[in-house]
Amino acid sequence: MLRSVEIRDMLIIDRLDLDFQPGLNVLTGETGAGKSILLDSLGFVLGWRGRAELVRSGADQGEVVAVFDLPEGHAAHRVLAEAGLPDGDELILRRVNSRDGRKTAWVNDRRCSGEVLRALSDTLIELHGQHDDRGLLDPKGHRALLDAFGAYAPLQDRVRDAWRDMSRRRKALSVAEAALIEVRKEEEFLRHAVEELDKLAPEPGEETDLDTRRRMMQGAERIRDDVAKALNALGTDGAEGAMGDALRWLEGVSDKAEGVLDAPIDALGRAFAELSDAMSGVENALDGLQFNPHDLEEVEERLFAIRAVARKHGVLPDDLGALADELRTKLHALDQGDADIHRLQSELKATEAAFATAAEALTEARKEAAKRLDLAVAAELAPLKMERAVFHTQITPTDAGTEGVDLVAFTVATNPGAPSGPLAKIASGGELSRFLLALKVCLSQQQDGVTMIFDEIDRGVGGATADAVGRRLAALAADGQVLVVTHSPQVAALGAHHWRVEKRVADGMTTSTVVPLSAAERIDEIARMVAGDTITEEARGAAKALLAG
DSSP, X not given: OEEEEEEEEXXXXXXXXXXXXXXXXXXXXXXXXSHHHHXXXXXXXXXXXXXXXXXXXXXXXEEEEEEEEOOTTOHHHHHHHHHTXXXXXXXXXXXXXXXXXXXXXXXXXXXXXXHHHHHHHXXXXXXXXXXXXXXXXXXXXXXXXXXXXXXXXXXXXXXXXXXXXHHHHHHHXXXXXXXXXXXHHTHHHHHHHHHHHHHHOOOTTHHHHHHHHHHHHHHHHHHHHHHHHXXXXXXXXXXXXXXXXXXXXXXXXXXXXXXXXXXXXXXXXXXXXXXXXXXXXHHHHHHHTOOOHHHHHHHHHHHHHHHHHHHHHTSOXXXXXXXXXXXXXXXXXXXXXXXHHHXXXXXXXXXXXXXXXXXXXXXXXXXXXXXXXXXHHHHHHTTTTOTTOEEEEEEEEEEEETTEEEEEEEEEESSTTSOOEEHHHHSOHHHHHHHHHHHHHHHGGGOSSOEEEEESTTTTOOHHHHHHHHHHHHHHHTTSEEEEEOOOHHHHHTOSEEEEEEEEEETTEEEEEEEEOOHHHHHHHHHHHHHOSSOOHHHHHHHHHHHHO
């Protein structure tokens, strides 16, 4: 609910503070008094696109502040959360327009964009009138209005879920088909590469082992002769024989040496043991250096084969196994591709059928709701002196989407047999206002905390028709808030709260202001609306009768 509006230096408004109330709020005044300026200012703080020059002459900037009460569950809470703005049970919008045209906005004292303001305004205010292109006259919103009236949300959810499922299946099929096409382009390469890698069957670490063995074999030829010479030098013709002779000679004379040879003899014994170990190690090394030249050829051939395949595929030798697994997977996908495509096509066909079934059910529900809405609007048009007019909710096929396959448009024919067409193009000013009011009354149950503004929606009607317009506006305002700019005394008399827009001239400066009216002032204002500039007692009597209901 709109609680208050503060306007500073906007157009011909100097300073204006308004406190609105629940129920039907009426604003009246002479033509040119500034009623449209009030709506322009409210539209400015809500981010609507309107006049370019709004700052009052002589002022540096204009400013508008609007305060709204937000009950729990109000749609504005979601907008605030998505925009990361402070939230609560009170919403304060403030927007400033500088002399050079710059516009700055705040929501709950936090800077924000005009886009956020407009998103909030969609949840806060509905403006209805002859030039309304944001609400009921916008065909883009007619389907949502019919759906809200029909109250078949589970069917809508089923259609949305089916559409999302179908979209996922289509994407999966498209990806699979594209992948299969790409894989088929390299089928010959894949089959050759997998066959080559399977035949080679490289093992992780094998290239390092082969390189080590190759270097050992190549080095063996160079060191084997020296190792053999060393073994001969340690053998019976070398160190072993000399040490044996020395040991025999010493042992032969040791019993005559009074023990002085015992220690050398023991040392030679230990040396013989170490020499034996050394000879054994050299013999083993020499045996290890024995190899078949064919073995070196085989090692080199496999080593070079592994390295060549790795270079061809641009990977490290140790990664050939992983590469083989990857290529086998692609080849398997190729071999299984047709089966996978067929499976995905079958799944897509099933989801398309599910979507078609859900969409058809939603279409039928919309057609049934359209009939009910047409009858409800027709019942509202009769008291508004438009009993011969025809309102029709047109449902035609459109491209499938998350909301089904239906295009919804509200059309009217002002007389039986006359061609029907869009609301904004067929109805005249007064007829359009009454069509909008009738439609709004029928859709009012779908509103949730939205303030409705009707700008001269009673233009072109009077007498009993104007009274019917006023009573329907009052009915709309019974459980909410409605603001009406009106020239009709019948409508003004039904307001729960009444303001008069006045234009004043002081010190050569024209300003517009809005004043709340007391009970006595209401009588004079409605009498003026009945009689014109000269208020007669008869006019006052008529005003009292209207106010008495």
